[in-house]
Amino acid sequence: xxxxxxxxxxxxxxxxxxxxxxxxxxxxxxxxxxxxxxxxxxxxxxxxxxxxxxxxxxxxxxxxxxxxxxxxxxxxxxxxxxxxxxxxxxxxxxxxxxxxxxxxxxxxxxxxxxxxxxxxxxxxxxxxxxxxxxxxxxxxxxxxxxxxxxxxxxxxxxxxxxxxxxxxxxxxxxxxxxxxxxxxxxxxxxxxxxxxxxxxxxxxxxxx
Numbered sequence: 001x002x003x004x005x006x007x008x009x010x011x012x013x014x015x016x017x018x019x020x021x022x023x024x025x026x027x028x029x030x031x032x033x034x035x036x037x038x039x040x041x042x043x044x045x046x047x048x049x050x051x052x053x054x055x056x057x058x059x060x061x062x063x064x065x066x067x068x069x070x071x072x073x074x075x076x077x078x079x080x081x082x083x084x085x086x087x088x089x090x091x092x093x094x095x096x097x098x099x100x101x102x103x104x105x106x107x108x109x110x111x112x113x114x115x116x117x118x119x120x121x122x123x124x125x126x127x128x129x130x131x132x133x134x135x136x137x138x139x140x141x142x143x144x145x146x147x148x149x150x151x152x153x154x155x156x157x158x159x160x161x162x163x164x165x166x167x168x169x170x171x172x173x174x175x176x177x178x179x180x181x182x183x184x185x186x187x188x189x190x191x192x193x194x195x196x197x198x199x200x201x202x203x204x205x206x207x208x
Contacts, residue, residue: 029199036195040152043188044178051180057173059146060102060135064169068096069129085131086116095125102143103132104150104172111155111165118167119150133172141186148192149177 070092075082078093085105105111105118108131121143128134137143158171180188 032195032199036192036199039195040148040192043191044149044152046178046180051178053176054179055173056135056146056175056177059142059177059179060137062169062173063097063101063134063136064130066096067128067130067132067134069131070127080125080127081122082127082129083122083132084129086110087120089129092127095127097122097126097128097134098124099136100140100143101126102135102137102147103128104135105167106131106133106169106172107161107164107166109165111159111167117147117151118155119147121147133167133169139182141182141189144189144193145185146177148189150175 070082072090075090076093078091080092080095081088082090082092083103085108100121100123103120103122110116111118122128135143135146137146153175155167155175158175159165159167160171
């Protein structure tokens, strides 16, 4: 009985410690995310006439015509990420893209719920199905600037369909994006990249 009680006491001590650490970490992350949202809102707020606004189709090359959906039964297993509307859905043997691109969800409930990012960057060899738009930019700063902006934007006016929300290519192309000088875009992206690491990176953000 004494040994059993000692073991139970040690287990409770360990779990209490984990509970305290989890509470502390959750509080810290919540604070960081609030700071992140505050600065993101500030950085994307421009006075009238301060910057030029351009439709997305002018700022990026749309590569939707190169997408190839493959049903799960016909996919050949491999180590190449196969992307859909909300991220990686499988790994396949071949690729159709090789480089740095921005994917934007074309359909799905997440366009409304926004539980995960609707715009996300991909790099290297990849395969993309027809549930995500694929955009190509000239520089890292331009790609990430648009990524952050779209994830901070209310897309309701551009979405069609109630039961099956959809952001078609025409509406995506028409979204107006602020277009400050490249140096300013790079500055904004640098700040937001740091906040992104502090709120999401397990290896870099959490230890800090």
